[in-house]
Amino acid sequence: MRGWPVVLAALMTASGCAAASGASAGGPGRAAGGPGAASSTADGAAAGGTTGAAGGTASGSAGNPANTASGSSQTANPLARSVPVRLQIPDIGVDTPVMALGLAADGTVQVPPIEAHSPAGWYQGSPTPGQTGPSVLLGHVTVGQYGDGVFRKLDQLHPGSQLSVRLQDGAVAAFTVDTVDTVAKNQFPTQKVYGNVDRPELRLITCGGPKTGDGYLDNVVVYASLTGSTGSTAH
Numbered sequence: 001m002r003g004w005p006v007v008l009a010a011l012m013t014a015s016g017c018a019a020a021s022g023a024s025a026g027g028p029g030r031a032a033g034g035p036g037a038a039s040s041t042a043d044g045a046a047a048g049g050t051t052g053a054a055g056g057t058a059s060g061s062a063g064n065p066a067n068t069a070s071g072s073s074q075t076a077n078p079l080a081r082s083v084p085v086r087l088q089i090p091d092i093g094v095d096t097p098v099m100a101l102g103l104a105a106d107g108t109v110q111v112p113p114i115e116a117h118s119p120a121g122w123y124q125g126s127p128t129p130g131q132t133g134p135s136v137l138l139g140h141v142t143v144g145q146y147g148d149g150v151f152r153k154l155d156q157l158h159p160g161s162q163l164s165v166r167l168q169d170g171a172v173a174a175f176t177v178d179t180v181d182t183v184a185k186n187q188f189p190t191q192k193v194y195g196n197v198d199r200p201e202l203r204l205i206t207c208g209g210p211k212t213g214d215g216y217l218d219n220v221v222v223y224a225s226l227t228g229s230t231g232s233t234a235h
Contacts, residue, residue: 075199076174076226078234079130082167084122087137089163092153098137098165100124112139116146127200129165130173130226131234134194134201137165141206141216151206155182155220163224165202171231175202175224182208182218193221200226 084098101110101121112121120139127133140149161177183189193203202224209218 074227076228078132078200079171079173079229080232080234081128081131082169082171084129084165085168086166087120091161092156094150096120096150098122114144118143120150129202130200130229132200133196134203136203138205154204154206154222155208157222169232171229173226174228176227178223178225181221184218188219
């Protein structure tokens with residue numbers, strides 16, 4: 001998939017740190033997320049602007065397509081478009097439903113709810129996992145009074161770690177981790193994360209690093225490539 005409008009990189013700050021969703025997303029005609037998607041506010045930190053955002057220049061689009069792959073894994077054939085319903089990462093004990101995320105009625109980015117057992121979320125403006133391009137999944141590192149979030153141990157993944165995404169049509173997309181980066185929010189690699197690529201890839205994003213009164217200082221970004229699948233391939 002080429003040229004999908006990119007939501008603000010602040011989306012990742014909101015999703016991973018239990019911050020407010022107050023970032024406005026660009027791109028015409030973007031619908032709100034699917035059933036169960038929620039716009040959450042917590043800790044009073046705005047996700048947009050230059051304070052607390054995932055990088056000073058990250059509030060725009062990813063720019064021109066990069067058309068490059070992020071890692072060296074041998075890539076499997078792309079899958080047909082189908083919404084993700086479950087994410088499993090055995091190395092860190094993740095087995096979670098996946099909810100759809102879009103935009104709230106006021107144009108702000110939706111994030112998974114701040115509650116116990118809050119699931120991972122897929123930004124529905126990105127390719128579905130297994131399609132060509134960077135599919136984006138996000139999750140909380142912590143969920144306020146409820147403790148650890150679904151991506152609490154995301155930074156413990158390493159190149160070669162395996163994960164899988166079950167899709168609505170019954171197919172399973174298997175990914176292998178290429179790289180795991182921890183980056184300062186004011187240096188968020190927008191193009192690397194959101195830029196178009198010529199093969200099926202996955203981005204898992206949360207917050208990390210030191211925690212201050214305003215939230216976490218860094219973002220953890222996992223880059224993975226499709227290396228196997230069961231089910232329908234793209235036609």
